[in-house]
Amino acid sequence: MSKIALSPQHGVNPSLEQCFYCLKDRGVVLFGHLKGDQKAPRRACVSMEPCAECAGHMKRGVVLISYRVGTESDPYRTGGWVVIKDKAISKMVTKKELAEDILKRRFAMVPDDAWCALGLPGIVPARAMHCANMRCENFEEEFMIPITRSEHTANISGEASVHCVHCECILQGGPVQYIPDPGVSDARPDDCEDA
Numbered sequence: 403m404s405k406i407a408l409s410p411q412h413g414v415n416p417s418l419e420q421c422f423y424c425l426k427d428r429g430v431v432l433f434g435h436l437k438g439d440q441k442a443p444r445r446a447c448v449s450m451e452p453c454a455e456c457a458g459h460m461k462r463g464v465v466l467i468s469y470r471v472g473t474e475s476d477p478y479r480t481g482g483w484v485v486i487k488d489k490a491i492s493k494m495v496t497k498k499e500l501a502e503d504i505l506k507r508r509f510a511m512v513p514d515d516a517w518c519a520l521g522l523p524g525i526v527p528a529r530a531m532h533c534a535n536m537r538c539e540n541f542e543e544e545f546m547i548p549i550t551r552s553e554h555t556a557n558i559s560g561e562a563s564v565h566c567v568h569c570e571c572i573l574q575g576g577p578v579q580y581i582p583d584p585g586v587s588d589a590r591p592d593d594c595e596d597a
């Protein structure tokens with residue numbers, strides 16, 4: 403074991419170490435003295451080494467993780483997480499070099515909109531909606547509502563309007579965001595999925 407310099411304030415200065423891919427805790431990492439005697443973060447990813455479980459997934463396929471568009475420098479994970487067979491990656495990614503790179507790295511971050519366009523499970527488009535009726539108890543309160551197609555306009559992809567549960571007026575919508583699919587538990591698949 404290598405020696406660490408203790409922090410005067412925080413001693414061995416521990417963090418819970420997370421697996422970069424599944425974000426599950428897998429041990430403790432000791433930072434000791436950090437610049438400016440900072441306190442170590444509560445959780446930290448310190449390597450790209452997968453945990454045993456993720457390493458198993460990567461033997462059988464490629465791990466895909468969804469993230470919010472516009473957060474590329476520090477990707478915000480929206481909750482989509484699947485293991486895809488190698489041959490499905492080659493089918494999905496038409497640029498040959500990119501497909502080869504993904505197959506080599508055994509994982510890829512996929513933006514939400516592409517994720518849904520590919521028909522991958524785990525996240526759904528939704529809108530932050532609010533009641534605009536000033537006299538309503540729910541006035542301006544926001545609800546995240548999954549986007550559903552109207553049964554009357556299914557062929558022209560119209561969205562169903564959502565009514566306020568309190569005053570029954572039609573809720574006003576904000577921009578589309580992606581949220582974890584409320585119809586799916588967050589259990590991760592043990593087997594590769596064919597896409």
Ligand SMILES: [Zn+2]
Binds near residue numbers: 421424453455456457
């Ligand atoms: Zn993991």
Ligand SMILES: [Zn+2]
Binds near residue numbers: 538
């Ligand atoms: Zn209302």
